[in-house]
Amino acid sequence: MHIGDSPEEAEFRATANAWLGQHASPRPSTQTSHYDDLSDHVRECREWQRTLHDHGWAGIAWPKVFGGCGGSPIESAIFNEEQARFAAATGAFAVAIGMAGPTLMAHGTTEQQRELLPAMLRGDHVWCQLFSEPGAGSDLASLATRAVRDGDEWVVTGQKVWTSLGQFADHAILLARTDPDVPKHRGITYFLLDMRSPGIDVRPLRQITGTAHFNEVFLTDVRIPHSNVVGEVGNGWKVAQTTLTSERAFIGGGGGAWSVDGLIALAQSNGAIHDLPTRQALMRAHSRAATLTYLGYRLRTAFSHKRMPGAEMFIMKLAYARHWAATVDTAMAVLGASGMLTDGEAKGWGQYHLSQFAIRLGGGTDEVQANIIGEQALGLPREPSIDRDTPWKDLVRS
Ligand SMILES: Cc1cc2nc3c(=O)[nH]c(=O)nc-3n(C[C@H](O)[C@H](O)[C@H](O)COP(=O)(O)OP(=O)(O)OC[C@H]3O[C@@H](n4cnc5c(N)ncnc54)[C@H](O)[C@@H]3O)c2cc1C
Structure with a gap:
């Protein structure tokens, strides 16, 4: 495993960072991103995607024939890591670029690819x-x-x-x-x-x-x-596997979204850093974040050696969901009673706290991820199934 950037990767990172610095504001050190009106978020996502496209940063690892940059998965990962340091809105394109795009590249007709893939990268369509x-x-x-x-x-x-x-x-x-x-x-x-x-x-x-x-x-x-x-x-089941695998990689791949720097800054600013149990919880949060970072390096190493990643590919989403849940619990402890407020600094963290359920369910629940790890990473026997050979119309359904 190589942890640091190669000279070419370091140069790419510096170029990406410089461009991001010119076109986006730094991400606030505390967690404040919350939209009362989601249409504002979607508008910002469209604008940002268009900016990426117009400056040649959209679809970094997508082939040029589909409107992408023809770069490597590593370059794409590096850009996402750097982008995560900035207040760049991307969520509304998760399905287009994270799921539908890879599926169409693998299974779509030439007409579907030609008509829809470049438009995704331009930010034309949610x-x-x-x-x-x-x-x-x-x-x-x-x-x-x-x-x-x-x-x-x-x-x-x-x-x-x-x-x-x-x-x-x-x-x-x-x-x-x-x-x-x-x-x-x-x-x-x-x-x-x-x-x-x-x-x-x-x-x-x-x-x-x-x-x-x-x-x-x-x-x-x-x-x-x-x-x-x-x-x-x-x-369609086979085609959907491409979408679902891409979705899990997209959610778990968060581009460094697991950083706990903001949480540590919060504890430093309100004095909670001096409380012993809080210090221990922050240490655990930092350790989890570091583990995710190193799992991400293993993924990157596999891609740079042009081989499929191993168990880390299955682990990332579950590990990220568990990290999120535990970290927002710590954030509530750091905030104390003010964590119940719905404005100021507490608002963003409160929203993140309530959003943990979305991360733990969306893209496959924690329990289902554990089943996938058991079956596909550890080689355990499949879950018993009584309906795999029965015609769908004869199944008992609610
Ligand atoms: C924020 C969010 C966004 C989403 N966005 C989309 C979207 O855009 N499009 C879309 O199509 N879907 C979307 N989903 C749906 C998501 O994929 C489902 O919620 C998820 O697959 C679980 O299905 P379910 O909610 O029906 O729960 P169920 O499948 O009914 O599960 C209920 C409980 O049983 C457990 N369980 C079920 N089967 C097993 C098993 N075999 N072994 C052990 N435990 C099991 C589950 O872990 C869960 O705790 C989204 C979900 C969330 C939370």
């Missing part, structure tokens, strides 16, 4: 992910939204839930059942959906944080052209 349903979250393959072929179109009816930023989305990636007569993993097809199509009803859900980050989405006789199928009809 995308959402229409996968989860009321009866299909961890067990996503049980999904019940139906798509029926009608000539050159598919007619889709069903309900999705947890759709992050669906109220702002221009496009969606959608999983729907096209063959109920085969076992659940086999009868699913992966679609691209224009969110302005008739028959789509997006209903925001207000969360514990006060914002409506995600939505219920009702689809009633929504028509999708056959040319919007990604991969083969009935093969």
Whole structure:
């Protein structure tokens, strides 16, 4: 494992940092980023993505043919690490650039790639992910939204839930059942959906944080052209694996988002640093952050040697979620009673505290991540399953 940058990487980091310094403000040392109105966040994300694009920093590791820079995953990771030091809004492009883009590069048709990938990098379109349903979250393959072929179109009816930023989305990636007569993993097809199509009803859900980050989405006789199928009809589960793997890497890869410098600065500023149990909790937070950083180095080393990473690839998301939960608990202890306030310094930390549930569930729950680590990293036996060979239509569902 090499920890430091090579001379070329150090030069790239310095160039990226200098450019970021000219175009973005430094990230505040304390945690204050919270949007009362999410449309402000989405607007800032669009503006920042456009700025990245116009200056040649969008899609660093994407091939040039898709509008990217043709750089390496290492360069992309370095840029993300540096970008995390600045107040750059990126979240609204998580589905487009973090999930739909890699999926289209791997499975899309030439027309789909040509039309949609450069537009993602320009920040033209916000995308959402229409996968989860009321009866299909961890067990996503049980999904019940139906798509029926009608000539050159598919007619889709069903309900999705947890759709992050669906109220702002221009496009969606959608999983729907096209063959109920085969076992659940086999009868699913992966679609691209224009969110302005008739028959789509997006209903925001207000969360514990006060914002409506995600939505219920009702689809009633929504028509999708056959040319919007990604991969083969009935093969959507395989295509979705690219999306889900990219999603976990995106959430766990946070570009140094696990830094506890802000928390330590907070404890120094309000005197909590002198309290012994708090010092120990800060030490543990620092150790977790350092562990994540070194896991990230292992990922980078694998990429720079052009080989697939090992267990660290599976561990990152779970480790990041656990770190987040423990760190925001420490932040509340550092803030003391003022942690209950909803303005000033406490506001940002309070929001982060309440958001821990989102990190621990979204992109696969902690328990499901542990199952993945058990099966794919440790080689333990698969979970017992009684429904893998039963036609979906014969399954008992709620
Ligand atoms: C902030 C946030 C944003 C999200 N955004 C999107 C989005 O944009 N698009 C989208 O499609 N989905 C999205 N999701 C949905 C997310 O993928 C699901 O919440 C997740 O897969 C869990 O599904 P569920 O909520 O239905 O819980 P369930 O699957 O019902 O799980 C309930 C509980 O049972 C446990 N459990 C379930 N199965 C097992 C098992 N086999 N072994 C051990 N324990 C198990 C789970 O860990 C959990 O604690 C989002 C979720 C969150 C929190």
